[in-house]
Amino acid sequence: MAVVFDRPHALVDIPMHYCPGCTHGIAHRLVAEALDELDIEGRTVGVSSVGCSYNNYFYFNCDMIQAAHGRAPAVATGVKRSLPDNIVFTYQGDGDLAAIGTAEIVHAAARGENITVIFINNTIYGMTSGQMAPTTLLNQVTTTTPYGRDAKEHGNPIRVCEMLSTLKGPAYIERASLHDIKNIKKAKEAVKKAFKVQMAGKGFSLVELLSTCPTNWGLDPLESLDRVKNEMMEYYPLGVFAGKDLEV
Amino acid sequence: MGERLLMKGNEVIAEAAIRAGCRHYFGYPITPQTEIAHYMAKKMPKVGGVFLQAESEVSAINMVYGAASTGKRVMTSSSSPGISLKQEGISYASGAQLPAVIVNIMRGGPGLGGIQPSQSDYFQATKGGGHGDYHLIVLAPSSVQELYELTVDAFNLADQYRMVAMILGDGVLGQMMEVVNFRDEEPIVKADKSWAASGHGMKREHNTVTSIHLDPAVLEQWNIALQDKYKTISEKEQRFELYKCDDAEIIIVAYGSVARIAKNVVQVAREEGIKVGLLRPITLWPFPTKAFEQVIDKPNAFLTVEMSSGQMLEDVMLAVKGRKPVHFTGRMGGMIPKVDDIMAKIREIRAD
Numbered sequence A: 001m002a003v004v005f006d007r008p009h010a011l012v013d014i015p016m017h018y019c020p021g022c023t024h025g026i027a028h029r030l031v032a033e034a035l036d037e038l039d040i041e042g043r044t045v046g047v048s049s050v051g052c053s054y055n056n057y058f059y060f061n062c063d064m065i066q067a068a069h070g071r072a073p074a075v076a077t078g079v080k081r082s083l084p085d086n087i088v089f090t091y092q093g094d095g096d097l098a099a100i101g102t103a104e105i106v107h108a109a110a111r112g113e114n115i116t117v118i119f120i121n122n123t124i125y126g127m128t129s130g131q132m133a134p135t136t137l138l139n140q141v142t143t144t145t146p147y148g149r150d151a152k153e154h155g156n157p158i159r160v161c162e163m164l165s166t167l168k169g170p171a172y173i174e175r176a177s178l179h180d181i182k183n184i185k186k187a188k189e190a191v192k193k194a195f196k197v198q199m200a201g202k203g204f205s206l207v208e209l210l211s212t213c214p215t216n217w218g219l220d221p222l223e224s225l226d227r228v229k230n231e232m233m234e235y236y237p238l239g240v241f242a243g244k245d246l247e248v
Numbered sequence B: 001m002g003e004r005l006l007m008k009g010n011e012v013i014a015e016a017a018i019r020a021g022c023r024h025y026f027g028y029p030i031t032p033q034t035e036i037a038h039y040m041a042k043k044m045p046k047v048g049g050v051f052l053q054a055e056s057e058v059s060a061i062n063m064v065y066g067a068a069s070t071g072k073r074v075m076t077s078s079s080s081p082g083i084s085l086k087q088e089g090i091s092y093a094s095g096a097q098l099p100a101v102i103v104n105i106m107r108g109g110p111g112l113g114g115i116q117p118s119q120s121d122y123f124q125a126t127k128g129g130g131h132g133d134y135h136l137i138v139l140a141p142s143s144v145q146e147l148y149e150l151t152v153d154a155f156n157l158a159d160q161y162r163m164v165a166m167i168l169g170d171g172v173l174g175q176m177m178e179v180v181n182f183r184d185e186e187p188i189v190k191a192d193k194s195w196a197a198s199g200h201g202m203k204r205e206h207n208t209v210t211s212i213h214l215d216p217a218v219l220e221q222w223n224i225a226l227q228d229k230y231k232t233i234s235e236k237e238q239r240f241e242l243y244k245c246d247d248a249e250i251i252i253v254a255y256g257s258v259a260r261i262a263k264n265v266v267q268v269a270r271e272e273g274i275k276v277g278l279l280r281p282i283t284l285w286p287f288p289t290k291a292f293e294q295v296i297d298k299p300n301a302f303l304t305v306e307m308s309s310g311q312m313l314e315d316v317m318l319a320v321k322g323r324k325p326v327h328f329t330g331r332m333g334g335m336i337p338k339v340d341d342i343m344a345k346i347r348e349i350r351a352d
């Protein structure tokens, strides 16, 4: 019988620790499929960050490095400058990338560092039990905004793709969503394109993936997918923010 | 015979690194060590290497972490406030057992402090500095020639033991010009790098470089392995110089540029008929306790001299173990102890 659906080789065959309904697992699969389809697993070095995905070095079959909170783009820079012919990616949450690691991501992007960033925006700090992230939406209740995020008190949520696309460094920036099959397919193309941009030596690529955190949102998995569609996409519109016309 | 050149301390560190096979340097400007970056910026592109000015010391050390993870020889340099910023990355690199060389050309602190020479980061360098139970190999050169030799050694030791090695100098050494005798070829230790994350080429299991082990039993074992390594290093790698200690009634303990002043004191004192010697630690970690065991019987007292409030003093007292009195004199904030100050202290000790 022909196998029509299988685990990507770049994904290790062990159970993941993510909560039911969490989209981290889907994001991992998309990255692994890209590594398989582009046949780059053997020359890829991934950089894990600090957040719920801190130990995805157990899940990806390529060589992996675990970085300090927010520092993955600097670590990836060190790797890429040492192994310019290898493929280097970071996998970072929104707390990791847009709060503690703001300097690192902005400067890696500004340098046009030839790396790929997979950015998981779930509008919350998942791992540390649901605190406000820089991406937390206005009025969103978190453990550190128990009365809802208030622009006056906490500022407005940061739109990373829009912010980074003001720079000249990034070759390709796209925001996609993981809330339904159609969008997952688009997200897959975006992730794959980001790696292809790197393979072509075009420079910095980043894909933001709108993701769920049912556990800390206090919603069930289906409600969580609805929240992505109905609430997150309004403030975080999908689309290509840099490299619209880039062919790779 | 190798080249013989008149060079500035900071430039010699950079040149030594390149000769030791370092092709990756990441840094952020800060006085009094910036010449290292200038030299690297000029030279690295010529030898096919990488010089990158990072956006901060935090980023620079994490670039080092990345490059070291691939198995490449890598260096960063800074001065006190910048080294404080690097502590996070140094702790992670120590936890992940990554070889790297870090240079601290110390200036006066705390805080932004000043830009004049100091030795007030001794605790930070030798007792950990960042979080967790770890050590760095800390080398303290005292001349420009030694800056060269110890920088090469630092790369070898880092690779051999898979850990961070630090060159702990001060502004005097960094800025000083002296003649250096370069070797034709460096004694480069080839270490096993099969652990590196450099792409497995579909030929082996995937490698992981990490410092996190959430299972406390696993983390304890990891720590025990680190401590075992540190014990081996303490036994095998202590380095020191003994200068006229055989007949000394007072032994000065000093490192780095202060040891040079102390050598002058030994001369001056002996001209006055006072038998003074010098014990100069070259490794600050591991601290050369063996040197103290060699000389402990002879002197009436030890005198520690530092450009700090007396940080190495604690290690000297631990090494002497109450067997002889240990005195201290020092200056802080970028002030340098003078021969006369130290002589005054010696006369005071003798009068007691």
Ligand SMILES: Cc1ncc(C[n+]2csc(CCOP(=O)(O)OP(=O)(O)O)c2C)c(N)n1
Binding pocket: A050, A051, A052, A053, A069, A092, A093, A094, A095, A096, A097, A120, A122, A124, A125, A126, A127, A128, A133
């Ligand atoms: C220096 C440092 N500060 C704080 C933490 C604690 N911490 C761990 S994960 C995390 C937030 C991660 O959130 P995010 O990046 O959004 O990832 P998610 O878990 O949502 O995927 C924090 C604050 C840490 N590990 N290190």
Ligand code: SF4
Binding pocket: A017, A018, A019, A021, A022, A023, A024, A052, A122, A126, A127, A212, A213, A214, A215, A216
């Ligand atoms: S806490 Fe949230 S982000 Fe973390 S695994 Fe659970 S659902 Fe996913």
Ligand SMILES: [Mg+2]
Binding pocket: A051, A093, A094, A095, A120, A121, A122, A123, A124, A125, A126, A133
């Ligand atoms: Mg998050």
